[in-house]
Amino acid sequence: MSSPLKKSLKLALIQLASSADKTSNLTSARQKVLEASKAGAHLVVLPECFNSPYGTKYFDKYAETLLPSPPKDSQTFTALSKLAKEAGVYLVGGSIPERDDKDEKKLYNTSLTFAPSGELMATHRKVHLFDIDIPGKIKFRESDVLSPGNKITLVDLPEYGKIAIAICYDIRFPELAMIAARKGAFLLLYPGAFNLTTGALHWELLARARATDNQVYVGLCSPARDMKAEYNAWGHSMLVDPNAMVVEQLDEKEGTLIQELVAGRIDEIRKGVPLYGQRRFDVYPDVSEGGRFKE
Numbered sequence: 001m002s003s004p005l006k007k008s009l010k011l012a013l014i015q016l017a018s019s020a021d022k023t024s025n026l027t028s029a030r031q032k033v034l035e036a037s038k039a040g041a042h043l044v045v046l047p048e049c050f051n052s053p054y055g056t057k058y059f060d061k062y063a064e065t066l067l068p069s070p071p072k073d074s075q076t077f078t079a080l081s082k083l084a085k086e087a088g089v090y091l092v093g094g095s096i097p098e099r100d101d102k103d104e105k106k107l108y109n110t111s112l113t114f115a116p117s118g119e120l121m122a123t124h125r126k127v128h129l130f131d132i133d134i135p136g137k138i139k140f141r142e143s144d145v146l147s148p149g150n151k152i153t154l155v156d157l158p159e160y161g162k163i164a165i166a167i168c169y170d171i172r173f174p175e176l177a178m179i180a181a182r183k184g185a186f187l188l189l190y191p192g193a194f195n196l197t198t199g200a201l202h203w204e205l206l207a208r209a210r211a212t213d214n215q216v217y218v219g220l221c222s223p224a225r226d227m228k229a230e231y232n233a234w235g236h237s238m239l240v241d242p243n244a245m246v247v248e249q250l251d252e253k254e255g256t257l258i259q260e261l262v263a264g265r266i267d268e269i270r271k272g273v274p275l276y277g278q279r280r281f282d283v284y285p286d287v288s289e290g291g292r293f294k295e
């Protein structure tokens, strides 16, 4: 099996402090991305809903139409595309609320990835919508206002290999990660805004679980926590290595994590614990190849 990561790569996860002011969020994102690029990052990631507050009542107000691409009138698309080019980095633009170009009532939670040329490489619409109700703690229903995406998103960075992009709640669904890893991703990236209840319980656990299952790098990029906002993000952006060790984890405040993903590390881990040659597709199906379970 060829190595999923062809060359070492510096990853930056920007834990941005966002406000209700879209223009000022874009300005501070620009400043942090340029700083990360100066520090040597090749791939830079912003958080979920980095240009708006996170909450069902905000999606419609902040939504931008992104199709057909390039869109005529999207402040955020234009800013991210220019920024990727200015910084000379691959830029995963966290996520933003998107308005469907044909049905203006339809909204998505969408991540845009740009090449260092400024060209759009991929779009991921959050596949699994965040609908939870934990009595006395937190109730949230993205599906009241959002529609789900319907694909797994792999992006080929020619010098390095493939990365997979999904958003926040998507991390709870191991099938998506497993398929992406079996299709050759070396890194699973999740811009995500967990909260004080589920963050404490599951954030690190899920990142390490997806890394353990798949023996790949996992990066989670959260907004910084704002206790004055209605939704308090967990923060704790982190990078986990293919052996499920936390390489670095931020606290809840604004900050940037920059770490190297080392070529050869995935191969070393897979050699020691050779899951990739031990799967029993005669017992259960390989869902990454469209297999179905037969009793």
Ligand SMILES: NC(=O)CC(=O)C(=O)O
Residues within 6 Å of the ligand: 129, 130, 167, 168, 169, 170, 172, 192, 193, 194, 195, 198, 199
């Ligand atoms: N905000 C999310 O999409 C997910 C989350 O907070 C959780 O899964 O917990």
